[in-house]
Amino acid sequence: NAGVTQTPKFRILKIGQSMTLQCTQDMNHNYMYWYRQDPGMGLKLIYYSVGAGITDKGEVPNGYNVSRSTTEDFPLRLELAAPSQTSVYFCASSDWDRSSYNEQFFGPGTRLTVL
Amino acid sequence: AQSVSQHNHHVILSEAASLELGCNYSYGGTVNLFWYVQYPGQHLQLLLKYFSGDPLVKGIKGFEAEFIKSKFSFNLRKPSVQWSDTAEYFCAVRTSGGSYIPTFGRGTSLIVHP
Secondary structure, three states: OOOEEEEOOEEEEOOOOOEEEEEEEOOOOOEEEEEEEOOOOOEEEEEEEEEOOEEEEOOOOOOEEEOOOOOOEOOEEEOOOOHHHOEEEEEEEEOEEOOEEOOOEEOOOEEEEEO | OOOEEOOOOEEEEEOOOOEEEOOEEOOOOOEEEEEEEEOOOOOOEEEEEEOOOOOEEEOHHHOEEEEEHHHOEEEEEEOOOOHHHOEEEEEEEEEOOOOOOOEEOOOEEEEEEO
């Protein structure tokens, strides 16, 4: 299994540009997540999904959009890039049932710079 | 809303020193607890987790953590650190109510000098 894969690894955007960060998992997990990591600030949840067709906002959703048309894919869209969106973005997935809870599996991250 | 506090933001140790990183949370109900590690330039990986049962949990690479319910704590320990333990460590808590989405602490940066 490849686990969680993310593309691209690095990207530089100009203010106002748009882009999509791709995330794919091959573990048939129902939960998927997008986080941003800023130095000294830990992980902030942007959006999450509990299954195909279902998404919900996390702690810092403004400026982002997501979709979940399949179990495997959970792309994150930036419509009008702003310098405040310069960060490292991590996608994660996990399985879940009421009797146990498995850990999150993280992708390698996308380092985004907005100039 | 629940919160997770990691009070030590930066820790610097020499090799062979003992390590304890604090993690406290604010939720009073049933919790699942996790410690993740992020080595320089890499993604987060699970160190250990607590779901139920024995409150002393052993993880990979000699790490362990103890869940103390009365103190709302889940501190991470290692008796003797190595240079290769240099990394960022994150505590995460998932509660039994709400959306089942884990909340992460801000992280602790550990530097181990050889």
